[in-house]
Amino acid sequence: MQITLQLPENVNKLLGKFNTANSEIYIVGGAVRDLLMNRDVHDWDFATNLRPEEVQKLFSKNSFCNNEYGTVGVVYGEEVYEVTTFRTEQDYDDARHPTKVAWGKTIQEDLERRDLTINAIALKPSAGGIEIVDPFGGIRDLKNKIVKAVGKSEDRFAEDALRMMRTIRIACQLEFEIDKDTIAGIRTNAGNISKISGERVRDELLKLLSTKRPDVGIVLLKETGLLEFIIPELLDGIGMEQRGHHIYDVWVHSLKALKACDSSNAVTRLATLLHDIGKPPTMKIQNGVRTFFNHEVVGSRIATKIGKRLKLSNEQLDQLFRLVRWHMFTVEETQTDSAVRRFIRNVSVPYLQEMISLRRSDRIGSGARETSWRWKAFQERLVEVQKQPFAIKDMKIDGKDVMEILEIKPGRKVGEVLAAIFAQVELDPKLNDREVLIEKIKEFKA
Numbered sequence: 001m002q003i004t005l006q007l008p009e010n011v012n013k014l015l016g017k018f019n020t021a022n023s024e025i026y027i028v029g030g031a032v033r034d035l036l037m038n039r040d041v042h043d044w045d046f047a048t049n050l051r052p053e054e055v056q057k058l059f060s061k062n063s064f065c066n067n068e069y070g071t072v073g074v075v076y077g078e079e080v081y082e083v084t085t086f087r088t089e090q091d092y093d094d095a096r097h098p099t100k101v102a103w104g105k106t107i108q109e110d111l112e113r114r115d116l117t118i119n120a121i122a123l124k125p126s127a128g129g130i131e132i133v134d135p136f137g138g139i140r141d142l143k144n145k146i147v148k149a150v151g152k153s154e155d156r157f158a159e160d161a162l163r164m165m166r167t168i169r170i171a172c173q174l175e176f177e178i179d180k181d182t183i184a185g186i187r188t189n190a191g192n193i194s195k196i197s198g199e200r201v202r203d204e205l206l207k208l209l210s211t212k213r214p215d216v217g218i219v220l221l222k223e224t225g226l227l228e229f230i231i232p233e234l235l236d237g238i239g240m241e242q243r244g245h246h247i248y249d250v251w252v253h254s255l256k257a258l259k260a261c262d263s264s265n266a267v268t269r270l271a272t273l274l275h276d277i278g279k280p281p282t283m284k285i286q287n288g289v290r291t292f293f294n295h296e297v298v299g300s301r302i303a304t305k306i307g308k309r310l311k312l313s314n315e316q317l318d319q320l321f322r323l324v325r326w327h328m329f330t331v332e333e334t335q336t337d338s339a340v341r342r343f344i345r346n347v348s349v350p351y352l353q354e355m356i357s358l359r360r361s362d363r364i365g366s367g368a369r370e371t372s373w374r375w376k377a378f379q380e381r382l383v384e385v386q387k388q389p390f391a392i393k394d395m396k397i398d399g400k401d402v403m404e405i406l407e408i409k410p411g412r413k414v415g416e417v418l419a420a421i422f423a424q425v426e427l428d429p430k431l432n433d434r435e436v437l438i439e440k441i442k443e444f445k446a
Helices: 009-020 030-036 052-062 107-111 138-144 151-159 162-174 179-193 198-209 215-223 232-237 250-260 266-274 293-310 312-327 336-347 349-365 370-388 401-404 412-427 434-442
Strands: 025-028 045-048 071-076 079-085 087-090 100-103 122-126 127-135 284-286 289-290
Touching: 009 025, 009 052, 009 071, 009 079, 009 122, 009 336, 025 030, 025 107, 030 122, 030 138, 030 198, 052 071, 052 079, 087 107, 107 127, 122 412, 127 370, 151 179, 162 179, 162 198, 162 215, 162 312, 198 215, 198 266, 215 232, 215 250, 215 266, 250 293, 250 349, 266 312, 266 349, 289 336, 293 312, 312 336, 312 349, 336 349, 336 370, 349 370, 401 434, 412 434
Parallel strands: 045 079
Antiparallel strands: 025 045, 025 122, 071 079, 087 100, 122 127, 284 289
16 A cells, blocks of 8 residues: 655655665654644654664764664754664563564564554655555554554553553544553553653653543543552542532542643643642531531642652642642632732742633632633733732842941841831832832831
8 A cells, every 4th residue: 555645855865865775764653643644743763674783874973873772863954863673572571671672674573562553554655655564454543543552452561561651641642542452451451550660650641631631531540540550649539529619529520620721731730630639638527518628738748749759840849739739719809919919929920820720720620610801800910919019129129228227237137127118018019119118217227
């Protein structure tokens, strides 16, 4: 079977080099899948019958190889393309990496080691068009929108446990269904995900949360048993009813909030999923009513613990903590400027929009209607309040002014005077005028 595709100039140049050398070269992996689906290709991968040293000789100084799996990086301009020698793999002792890697002789052998049928298709460009190599029915599964493991699913996932999360993530990215036998294979091997490093699990989870339907992905993690080993704390919310405006249990509410999240920031989506993680441990029944007092405080600690387990960066941990800890805020016209400033300080300016996104998702996930005019008014208020002095450093006087006017040396009193004056400015921002503040300093003369 042959097709016609428009390939980038650099890709054609790379393919031409191999053709000139009378060697085999195939486009493989996700690039093939995306090409056949008319999606943008971001990562180009190639497989060849040439050994790594032969590939490097072909591209001279524009290539490098620093791994044991036969992958050579070929540099064209600002792009780096990965070219890997046909290979076979055996004995995955750590549920992630093969202990035996051998060079393969055919593209068929190379495709046999891949995870999913839709990723086990190869394209071989030639003068007459592009030949498709599809030994496992990947094109059929693309047409039927099915994600299916190559060969026996239990074996594929036993070889590399991270493939289980990757399968669910790809299904959510493409909005495909997962084959029943493939789901069964994930269930059988779910416990092996605990053998995978936190960094790898984190990367796949954040990619999953960045898809169009992250809530579906989380449900699949639960149904396959993976969630028990990744974020077991979420399972405590299943069946835990709530009160007031909430019409769903904690688990369903968290999923619906995640679905409604309009932020593309993966950490914000994680925070949205975890924002009520503190409800199960804080639940008490008072006068026949369930309460969750201080669940945001307890939840922020649990979320941080989860984030550390997932090896989030310090910046990501800070964002996750702030969004969970301070998500219980109100949007009322009667709020004082001081209350709004306090909210901004707690959340921090970089995460204000992310917090608003989470809070809107929280409301929608509770069954409430979105009141866009109120949120718009609140965001305008945030902008206006930030124009006012936020900290001592924002005043139009400083410690040097205090020392000169009061004729004192550096010490505690300088800070005490500035703090006392700032307390007045915070209540009345109009006082932040240099001449007025100079007079305020003079009031502290003995």
